[in-house]
Each structure stands twice: as structure tokens, then as C-alpha cells.
Amino acid sequence: MSGAATLLQDVFGFDDFRPGQAEIVAAVSRGENVLAIMPTGGGKSLCFQLPALLRDGVTVVISPLIALMRDQVRALQEAGVQAGALTSGNTPEETDAVFDALEAGTLKLLYMAPERLAAGSAVGLLRRAGVSMIAVDEAHCVSQWGHDFRPDYLRIGALRRDLDVPLAAFTATADTETQAEIVQKLFDGEAPRSFLQGFDRPNIHLTFAAKDGPRQQILAFAAARKGQSGIVYCGTRAKTEALATALRDAGHAALHYHGGMEAEDRRIAETRFQREDGLIVVATVAFGMGIDKPDIRWVAHADLPKSIEAYYQEIGRAGRDGAPAETLTLFGPEDIRLRRSQIDEGLAPPERRVTDHGRLNALLGLAEALTCRRKTLLGYFGETDVTCGHCDLCDRPADVFDGTTVVRKALSAILRTEEWFGAGHLIDILIGNETDKIRQRGHQSLPTYGVGKEYDRRQWQAIFRQMMGHDLVRPDPDRHGALRMTDAALPILRGEATIALRRDSIRAAAATRRPAVKAMVSDEDAPLLSALKAKRRSFAEASKVPAYVIFTDRTLIEMAETRPQTLDSMAHVSGVGAKKLERYGAAFLEVIVGEVEQMHPTRRKLAGREAGSVYDRLLAVQADLARGEGGVEKPLSCSASLLAKVAQLRNADASALLRVLGDRRAERFGPAFLDVLREAG
Known part of the structure; x- marks a missing residue:
């Protein structure tokens, strides 16, 4: 991996791989078929970009969104990598440049949307281009029942067979069922080398709250984070527009985004969000997949997401730079009814709808969790060794009581x-509300009639919600949403197991627990960080690229905290590769230290490397011996x-x-240069 380590430093500006990256890079570089499941922000792109530079030929990257492809290509080009994209958003000049680079054999990464594979000419083009690997x-998106299904992803398996090249597939959100679909559709059922890097994003703070004036809850959350980039997800298009207006009225830079907007308006919104600091986008789930902005500091859900996978993916758009990020998810009975009806009214077969109700139950379990949310979330993905201290329930534990008796009453009803009725009728039985429906069925004579009068209707709704969160009951699509017990309910019903419930969820709507805002840097370093951001913005606007393509927030934070004094020390800041050091290093160093001593371009290329300090000592030795040891000979020197x-x-x-030096220079400088090299070695 020595070649990979060198490229990691020189091209991408990182001293070390993140956990798990080195093994994946090695497998992909060797040409193995690979499936890598890594958390969002875990460095997936590097795991195919770096092997592409190590391998001969072109790596074709299938990516779902034009905006994402363009940003990745720009970032690679900034790092000195020959990369291009063939998309409908290209200018004629950009397309010509890609074809010229393919013809010249200099292109290393070619990005394409899956829809382009529908064109009959695509396979021929890729075959002629000398494609040696496919990265997905x-x-x-290959999962037919997933919320991000893209039909053209189903063509990728045939492309792999036609080109007879290895394929590396990457995703952050794949449960066991989706993993099996990926293997079947992309690898013809032959298991690839699989890497499961874990799902934890420890820098993201998790918070849930019951709805209690949701617009004000979102406005208060945003107000505490003014000036930070954020996303607010809403369940309807109308709500995105209304909430964006409310945020603007409150003094925020905010815009809305949904699938009903004109394509050009959506593109403008995406571009603004990528390039502007501190912008809030209020959006439906139409916004997000492929958003590669690393400095999103918070994500809020004004409505409950569709599933636990959707929740994980949507909050995962925050804090991709590794710096602290926060989330807030609001939920209420209306959300749950809406999500249930969306499942029941969908076109999926009944067994799939049962599974989807189970996934929604898992999300309710997270919303109504008794202890650490991170343990609940990661437990769903099969991870048990979890350390948190970074969620609202770790900040302030829930009020929990033994709910075995009350749950047994509900299960008995x-x-x-x-198992033929929904929660509404069951609650009428439990509280003794003699409706026409109860009289018609004689349910007023049931032993469970009126046994739950200690709680009112709203409180019983909260109890049933928690029971769903524990996956004790699920709606049955074949019985129009009637609740059926799962196997997990039987031990409780028989008195063989106990269950705890949250009292705060039952007694009253929980107040929003707003976590303390995490400052990106200390008060002492904040002015410098602002100055570095301003310098970054000027470069980004001049080049018409998103600011993070120049440097990410995380890189600027490290500059502000470590305050490098020379280009050599600047080269050791994470994210500062050789090309970026050459292009931007002196300008950012000037912000930190004021006037910067000029450095020869040849020496600048050695910045941060041991050879740089050796060069400086050789230069000093040369100055001493320029006229020979006695100082009377004809001047002689070496070029940079x-x-x-x-x-x-x-x-x-x-x-x-x-x-290397030739006779004359070796005679004058050789012995002294050799001493320097031996001291360094």
C-alpha cells in the first residue's frame, strides 16, 4: 500500500486513512468485486478514486445526481486528477474535453448517470475507452422497494458482464434485505468481498421531540444555530414553502425545494445551497441524495421520516466533514397515520407492506426510546457495541415506569x-366509551371493557405508539390496518416478561430538549476561522465552484486551531494535498501569519516532506561553498x-x-552534500 499512502498524502492531502479505508482501497486496487457499506461521511469516494489512480485504464463511476458528479469532478481536478463527467448538464466544450482526454488516454475517472446506460452507444464507448473498473x-438505488429506487441501476449488472471488469459498489444505507438485492442485481448473486464499516456517526447529536407547536419548535432550533447551513425536511410541498417563508421572516437565509418546482428552479436552489455559507433549505425528500456539502451543521425533520433507513440517510447529510452536527426530529400522531396510509396505499405486495410497517415501527421505537438513541438506532443495523453520550436521552434520561400491566390490558383487548380492529376502536373499549360500533358488536360486555379508564384517549394513543415502537403490534394491510400482535407480544400477554414505557410521552407532550449549540472553534480562534472562510469564498466565487472544493470546513478549523507558520507545516493540515498547497497555500498562510516569505516553486513542491528540510540544508551548504572552501574560486551553484x-x-x-551533479559540482559540493544526506537518512 506504499503507492496508495503516497497518493493519499500528495493528491488528497491526508496523512492517514480513516478506519477501514485502507482495506477497501487495497481490495478495489487488486481488482476484486467489492461491496462496501460505510457511514455517510466515512470517505466512500476516496475508496474508488484512489484505486482509479493506481490502476491502468479508466474507472467509470455510476452516480445518481448530476450536481454530485460535477462537484466531485471539480474537486478531483482541483487536486490535479484527470477526471470528467458525461451528463446532460455539460457544455459542448466540457463534453469535447472529456472525449479528447479519453482519446489521449489521460482520463482516469469518468462519471456517468445510470440513465446514460440506456443509450445503445454507451457500452461501445466504454469498451473503446479502455474501462478497467466500474464504481457504483x-x-x-438498485433496490426495487427502496425509497431511492432508480430503474436504470438495474442495467449496471449487464454492463459489468459486457465489459468483463471488476465492480465496486458503495452505499451508506443498506439493511440485510437491501444488501441481498445489491448482490443479486449487480453481482449476479455471486457474493463480492464485503466490508461493513459500521453505521455510527459519533459527531452527530440525535434529538427527538413530540410536536408541540412544530413551526415554533423549528424556528427556535434554527435561531440557536443562526448562520449555519441546515436542512429542514417536511412531509408536504406546501409546508416547505410556508416554513421557508417563516424562516426568512425570522431573518434567516432560507429557500424551499420540492419535486413540483421547475427543473431550472431546483438547479438554482441546489447551486445556491452548495456555494453559500449559512443557507437553510426547507425541502421534501426530493432534496438530498447526492448532496455532498460537507459543512451542513444541522438537519431537522418537521415531520416523521418514512422509515428508519430514510431517517438515517437524511440525518447523515449533516457533519460529513467530521465536525459537530445536530439533528431534531419532530413526531406526532398525524405523521404516523400518514406514514401508515402511504404504506397501505402503495403498490408493494402484502408481505412487503408488512415489512415496511415493521421498519416504521423501528423508527417509532427510536422516537419513543427509553434509553440512549444511538444504541437504539445502531441496534437496528445490528451493532451492539455502542458508546454515545451524544443524544438527548444521554443528556437527560427519560422518565420510565413499569408498563407491563397497561400493555397487557391493550394486548388483551x-x-x-x-385482531380485527385498529387503535381507535380498541381505545374506546379500554376507556369504556360505548359507541354505536361497540354496541353493534357487543364489545361492551368484554372483560376488557372500561379497564383502562386511568388514561384518556390521547394518553392511550401514546401507549399504543410505544407498543408499536417496541414492535409488539403491527397494522395488517389485509385487514385494513387492524392491529395484530407479533411474537414479541406473547410473553408479555402470558405474564412471562415485563416491559417499561416512557411516562413523559404518556402524561404530556414532551417539551423540546434543545441541545447546547456546539461552537465550531473556541472564541479565541473564531475570528481567524471567519477570515479563512472569507478567503475561501473569494477563491470559490472566482472559480465558480462550491467553497468546500477549495478546502472543507474541517481543514479550515484545523488551520485556525494549529495556526501553521510555514508552508511546510501547512502541508501537514488534513486536506491540504500537494496541488492545493501549490495553488492556495501561500494565500491562506498569509491570512494566518501576515506577510509570507516567498518560496521557490521547486521547493514548494517539497513542502511538508522530509526532502523539503533536506533541500534547505543543501541550499545552506551550497551558499557556504559557492566560491569553494577558501572563498576564492569561481562562483558555482546548482539549479533548484x-x-x-x-x-x-x-x-x-x-x-x-x-x-546527478556532474564532475564540477560533485567535486565542489559532493562530500558536504553527502554528509547532509547521511544525517537525514
């Missing part, structure tokens, strides 16, 4: 009505490029120096 981003060659020699001896 957002591979869960379900059992005695033979010659000194750089010497500085990078390993295990050099006198004959090696003679080959």
Missing part, C-alpha cells in the same frame, strides 16, 4: 376482538531542480551524486 455510488533531485536521493553514495 449510492448502490442501494386486541386478543378478545380477534538539481537540488530537489539530490534532496530526494535515498541511500546515496559518491557515485550517485556524481551521476
Whole structure:
């Protein structure tokens, strides 16, 4: 992996791989078929971009959104990588440049949307281009029953067979069922080398709250984070427009986004969000997949998401730079009814709808969790060794009581009505509300009639919601939403198990627990960070690229905190590769230290490397010997490029120096240069 480590430093500006990256990079570089499930922000892109540079030929990257492809291509080009995209958003000049690079054999990464594979000419083009590997981003889009299904992803398996090349598939959101679909559709059922890097995003703070004036709850959350980029997800298009207006009236930079907007308006919104600091987008789920903005500081849900997978993916758009990020998810009975009806009215077969109700139950379990939310969330994905301290329930534990008796009452009502009724009728039985429906069925004579009068209707709704969260009951699509017990309910009904419930959810709507706002840097470093951001913005606007393509927030935070004093120390800041150091290093260093001492371009290329300090010592030795040891000989010196060659020699001896320097220079400088090299070695 020495070649990979060198590229990691020189091209991408990172000293070390993130956990799990090195193994995936090695497998992809060797040409193995790979399925990698990594958390959002875990560095998936690097796992196919770096192997593309190590391998011969072109790597074709199938990616779902034009905006994402364009941003990744720009970022790669900024790092000095030959990359291009063939999309409907290209200018003629951009398309010509891609074809010229393909013809010249210089292109290393070619990005394409899956829809382009529908064109008959695509396979021929890729075959002629010498494609040696396929990388698939957002591979869960191949799942026919997933919320991000893209039909053209089904063509990728045939493309792999036609080109007979290895394929590496990457996703952040794939439960066991979706993983099986990916293997079947992309790899013809032959298991690839799989990497499961875990789902934890420890930098994201998790908070849920029952709805209690949801517009004011969202406005208060945004107000505490004014000036930070955020996303608010809403369940309807109308709500996105109304809430965006309310945020603007409150003094925020905010816009709305939904699938009913004109394509050009959506594109403008996407571009503004990528490029502007501190902008809030209020959107439906039409916004988000492929959003690669690393400095989104918060995500709020004004309505309950569709499933626990959707929730995980949507909050995962925050904090991709690794810096602290926060979330708030609001939920209420109307949300749950809406999500249930969407499942029941969908076109999926009955067994699939039962599974989807189970997934929604898992999300309710997270909303009504008794203890740490992160343990509940990651437990759904099969992770049990979880450390948190970074969610609202770790900040302030829930008020919990033994709910075994009350749950047994509810289960008994379900059992005695033979699992044919929904929560509304069951609650009428429990509280003794003699409706026409109860009289018609004789349910007023049931032993469970009126046994739950200690709670009112709203409180019983909260109890049933918690029972669904524990997956004790699920709506049955074949019985129009009637509640049926799961196997998990039986031990409680028989008195063989107990269950705890949250009293705060039952007694009253929980007040919003707003976590303390996390400052990005200390008060001392904040002015410098602002100045660095301003410098970044000027470069970004001049190049018409998103600010993070120049440097991410995380890189600027490290600059503000470590305050590098030289280009050599600047080169050790994470995210500052050789090309970016050459292009932007001096300008950002000037912001930190004021006037910057000029450095020869050849020396700048060695910045941050051991050869740089060796070069400096060689330069000093040369100055001492420029007129010979006695100071009376004819002046003689080496060019900067010659000194750089010497500085990078390993295990050099006198004959090696003679080959590099020639007779005259080796005679004057050889012994002293050799001493410097031996001291450094």
C-alpha cells in the first residue's frame, strides 16, 4: 500500500486513512468485486478514486445526481486528477474535453448517470475507452422497494458482464434485505468481498421531540444555530414553502425545494445551497441524495421520516466533514397515520407492506426510546457495541415506569376482538366509551371493557405508539390496518416478561430538549476561522465552484486551531494535498501569519516532506561553498531542480551524486552534500 499512502498524502492531502479505508482501497486496487457499506461521511469516494489512480485504464463511476458528479469532478481536478463527467448538464466544450482526454488516454475517472446506460452507444464507448473498473455510488438505488429506487441501476449488472471488469459498489444505507438485492442485481448473486464499516456517526447529536407547536419548535432550533447551513425536511410541498417563508421572516437565509418546482428552479436552489455559507433549505425528500456539502451543521425533520433507513440517510447529510452536527426530529400522531396510509396505499405486495410497517415501527421505537438513541438506532443495523453520550436521552434520561400491566390490558383487548380492529376502536373499549360500533358488536360486555379508564384517549394513543415502537403490534394491510400482535407480544400477554414505557410521552407532550449549540472553534480562534472562510469564498466565487472544493470546513478549523507558520507545516493540515498547497497555500498562510516569505516553486513542491528540510540544508551548504572552501574560486551553484533531485536521493553514495551533479559540482559540493544526506537518512 506504499503507492496508495503516497497518493493519499500528495493528491488528497491526508496523512492517514480513516478506519477501514485502507482495506477497501487495497481490495478495489487488486481488482476484486467489492461491496462496501460505510457511514455517510466515512470517505466512500476516496475508496474508488484512489484505486482509479493506481490502476491502468479508466474507472467509470455510476452516480445518481448530476450536481454530485460535477462537484466531485471539480474537486478531483482541483487536486490535479484527470477526471470528467458525461451528463446532460455539460457544455459542448466540457463534453469535447472529456472525449479528447479519453482519446489521449489521460482520463482516469469518468462519471456517468445510470440513465446514460440506456443509450445503445454507451457500452461501445466504454469498451473503446479502455474501462478497467466500474464504481457504483449510492448502490442501494438498485433496490426495487427502496425509497431511492432508480430503474436504470438495474442495467449496471449487464454492463459489468459486457465489459468483463471488476465492480465496486458503495452505499451508506443498506439493511440485510437491501444488501441481498445489491448482490443479486449487480453481482449476479455471486457474493463480492464485503466490508461493513459500521453505521455510527459519533459527531452527530440525535434529538427527538413530540410536536408541540412544530413551526415554533423549528424556528427556535434554527435561531440557536443562526448562520449555519441546515436542512429542514417536511412531509408536504406546501409546508416547505410556508416554513421557508417563516424562516426568512425570522431573518434567516432560507429557500424551499420540492419535486413540483421547475427543473431550472431546483438547479438554482441546489447551486445556491452548495456555494453559500449559512443557507437553510426547507425541502421534501426530493432534496438530498447526492448532496455532498460537507459543512451542513444541522438537519431537522418537521415531520416523521418514512422509515428508519430514510431517517438515517437524511440525518447523515449533516457533519460529513467530521465536525459537530445536530439533528431534531419532530413526531406526532398525524405523521404516523400518514406514514401508515402511504404504506397501505402503495403498490408493494402484502408481505412487503408488512415489512415496511415493521421498519416504521423501528423508527417509532427510536422516537419513543427509553434509553440512549444511538444504541437504539445502531441496534437496528445490528451493532451492539455502542458508546454515545451524544443524544438527548444521554443528556437527560427519560422518565420510565413499569408498563407491563397497561400493555397487557391493550394486548388483551386486541386478543378478545380477534385482531380485527385498529387503535381507535380498541381505545374506546379500554376507556369504556360505548359507541354505536361497540354496541353493534357487543364489545361492551368484554372483560376488557372500561379497564383502562386511568388514561384518556390521547394518553392511550401514546401507549399504543410505544407498543408499536417496541414492535409488539403491527397494522395488517389485509385487514385494513387492524392491529395484530407479533411474537414479541406473547410473553408479555402470558405474564412471562415485563416491559417499561416512557411516562413523559404518556402524561404530556414532551417539551423540546434543545441541545447546547456546539461552537465550531473556541472564541479565541473564531475570528481567524471567519477570515479563512472569507478567503475561501473569494477563491470559490472566482472559480465558480462550491467553497468546500477549495478546502472543507474541517481543514479550515484545523488551520485556525494549529495556526501553521510555514508552508511546510501547512502541508501537514488534513486536506491540504500537494496541488492545493501549490495553488492556495501561500494565500491562506498569509491570512494566518501576515506577510509570507516567498518560496521557490521547486521547493514548494517539497513542502511538508522530509526532502523539503533536506533541500534547505543543501541550499545552506551550497551558499557556504559557492566560491569553494577558501572563498576564492569561481562562483558555482546548482539549479533548484538539481537540488530537489539530490534532496530526494535515498541511500546515496559518491557515485550517485556524481551521476546527478556532474564532475564540477560533485567535486565542489559532493562530500558536504553527502554528509547532509547521511544525517537525514
